[in-house]
Amino acid sequence: MNGAERKNLIIGYLCAFGCETLFGLSYLFTKQATSHASAFALLGWRFFVAFIAASTCILFGFFKINLKGKEIKPLLLVALFSPVVYFIGETVGIRNTTASESGVFLACIPVVSLLASTLILHKEPSKRQVAGILVTLVGVTATVLAVGATASLSVVGYLFLLVAVVSYALYSVFVEKASDYTGMEITYVMLAAGAMVFAALAMAEAWVAGNVQALLSLPVRDTGFLIAILYQGIGCSVLAFFLSNVAIAKIGVNRTASFIGVSTVVSIIAAVLFLQESFSIYQLAGAAVRLPSETFSVRLSVTGCTTAPGQSR
Numbered sequence: 001m002n003g004a005e006r007k008n009l010i011i012g013y014l015c016a017f018g019c020e021t022l023f024g025l026s027y028l029f030t031k032q033a034t035s036h037a038s039a040f041a042l043l044g045w046r047f048f049v050a051f052i053a054a055s056t057c058i059l060f061g062f063f064k065i066n067l068k069g070k071e072i073k074p075l076l077l078v079a080l081f082s083p084v085v086y087f088i089g090e091t092v093g094i095r096n097t098t099a100s101e102s103g104v105f106l107a108c109i110p111v112v113s114l115l116a117s118t119l120i121l122h123k124e125p126s127k128r129q130v131a132g133i134l135v136t137l138v139g140v141t142a143t144v145l146a147v148g149a150t151a152s153l154s155v156v157g158y159l160f161l162l163v164a165v166v167s168y169a170l171y172s173v174f175v176e177k178a179s180d181y182t183g184m185e186i187t188y189v190m191l192a193a194g195a196m197v198f199a200a201l202a203m204a205e206a207w208v209a210g211n212v213q214a215l216l217s218l219p220v221r222d223t224g225f226l227i228a229i230l231y232q233g234i235g236c237s238v239l240a241f242f243l244s245n246v247a248i249a250k251i252g253v254n255r256t257a258s259f260i261g262v263s264t265v266v267s268i269i270a271a272v273l274f275l276q277e278s279f280s281i282y283q284l285a286g287a288a289v290r291l292p293s294e295t296f297s298v299r300l301s302v303t304g305c306t307t308a309p310g311q312s313r
Contacts (some may be wrong), residue, residue: 012250016259019243022057025306028274030094032181033228039271041089041215042229047083047194049233057238063184064215074178078186079193080156083237086269087194089164096157098277102267106260107160113257121253151287175245175264183245191240 033042057063067075096100114238117123178186206215219226247256 008054008250012247012255015243015247015250016256017262019240019247020259020262021266022235022240024263025166025270026232027267028092029228029231030091031271031275032097033225033232035227036204036222037138037218038202039088039095040198040205041218042225043083043087043091043194043198044200044215044230045219045229046232047191047198047237049229049235051191051195053234054188054238058184058188063188065182065185065188065247067181067185067189070180073180074174075186075189076193077174077259078171078178079190081167081174083169083190084197085196086171087198089160089162089167093157093159093161093164096154096160098271102157102161103233105158106165106166106168109168110254110257112165113172114254116169116173117253120121120170121176122233123254141155150224158180172257175248179249183242183249185240186245191237194237201225211297216228 030042054063058065090102090106093105093295097105175186202215206212214221219229244256247259
């Protein structure tokens with residue numbers, strides 16, 4: 001492994017770790033915000049704030065984008081699966097379950113991402129990747145069984161979280177295929193799509209209910225909601241999306257997806273410390289079983305081994 005490859009690996013791993021940490025904390029803000037407003041109100045305001053923030057950064061020259069002469073289809077597929085489909089599934093799923101079990105359920109993403117990479121990108125998984133899948137399935141299954149006896153056991157919530165898992169895996173695959181675009185170009189189109197779709201849905205929902213004025217004044221009236229959309233809009237939708245897109249470009253779908261366990265652990269800790277949610281030792285063991293394989297993957301890759309779990313190129 002030469003110096004440039006090693007540098008790309010380090011940048012990719014740091015971006016993936018930072019992204020998943022931000023996303024892990026977002027579960028906490030989503031749970032709090034959806035107790036005061038609908039899912040579409042939260043998503044509409046979140047992506048409106050994110051789009052304005054990103055546009056401001058581009059206007060003042062912090063980032064540059066150039067979409068001229070490039071095929072738009074890959075970007076449209078990325079934006080469809082995330083944020084549009086993914087965040088509907090995640091937000092509704094989190095609202096109908098506990099923050100801790102939502103984070104654990106979404107730990108299935110690496111499994112589906114690897115399968116999507118194999119089927120769509122035609123990248124055969126290594127033996128270590130298959131072993132990683134089995135470890136993930138054992139951990140998730142153990143945790144869900146424990147959750148069933150002590151938490152929400154919401155069928156609707158689990159179904160929406162399943163939609164989120166599949167759509168995120170497809171988003172990851174199509175980001176890797178959109179190789180003609182920079183991380184910021186992909187991020188900006190994602191934010192534009194989210195702002196248009198979710199703002200429209202939020203306004204339609206408010207118009208039907210006859211409370212458009214309440215929707216528009218919500219951030220002013222509710223400080224907690226304002227904090228949530230600022231964190232999610234800037235911290236997650238702008239910064240975390242950007243870090244995710246850079247990570248996928250640097251280290252590929254499978255390696256990036258292997259860091260989902262970081263988000264799981266962060267969401268669990270945040271739920272227990274700040275929401276006082278209960279979390280049994282069995283659920284904790286199921287979530288923690290993912291971390292050793294991810295650490296092993298990072299150590300092998302940085303030291304130059306070519307068969308690390310999650311390797312996609």
